[in-house]
Amino acid sequence: MNRTTGDHEGGRGRDRDPAGRARSARPRDGLGRPLPYGAEGVPRQPEGVVRGPGETVREAQRLLDAGMPFHAHEVFEDAWKSGPEAERDLWQGLAQLAVGLTHAARGNAAGGARLLRRGADRLAGGRPVPGAYGIDVGGLVAWARELADRTEGGGPVAVDAAAEAPRLRLQDAPQD
Structure with a gap:
């Protein structure tokens, strides 16, 4: 598995973000439910954004x-x-x-x-x-x-x- 992209090879391992933290790379639907790898989901909300x-x-x-x-x-x-x-x-x-x-x-x-x-x-x-x-x-x-x-x-x-x-x-x- 490519740990930064979430590309699975036989379903082994955990997805990781570029910093190495566990983070599912599976696409999500509009209610945040995980979809199968390769399915088309909605864009994720970026994390850690500081807004007013x-x-x-x-x-x-x-x-x-x-x-x-x-x-x-x-x-x-x-x-x-x-x-x-x-x-x-x-x-x-x-x-x-x-x-x-x-x-x-x-x-x-x-x-x-x-x-x-x-x-x-x-x-x-x-x-x-x-x-x-x-x-x-x-x-x-x-x-x-x-x-x-x-x-x-x-x-x-x-x-x-x-x-x-x-x-x-x-x-x-x-x-x-």
Whole structure:
């Protein structure tokens, strides 16, 4: 196997990135599920990108609207890893909401509901971020709890990630 490209020779070994860290080279679908080697997937979200808060919210919203909440979660993950400690609960909570939507869209109602509630609780109980970059924290908490209740309550087997995508910003928030 070529460890940097993930080209498999008989399925031996683990894929590695150029720095030698374990990283699957398998293509992914829009919900982040691995596809067989050689299949056509969607472009991966680059990791470790440092964005400003406005750019983070815009990129995550674009991905959510496209039905790609797994990829939006990676954008939020970059924000929590590179941002100030005081904003960690905000970005982690948003990442958990995106992963919860991912699981619900994959048909994992119980796991999706659990992550949606965990993210809502983190947002509701975390350190407040003044202005929160126009993010509708209260609306997102309500959205997550409602979707968690609905998916656990015998709703569809899998939700449509794009149709269920939340609006991250308040309607009148500046779009910096």
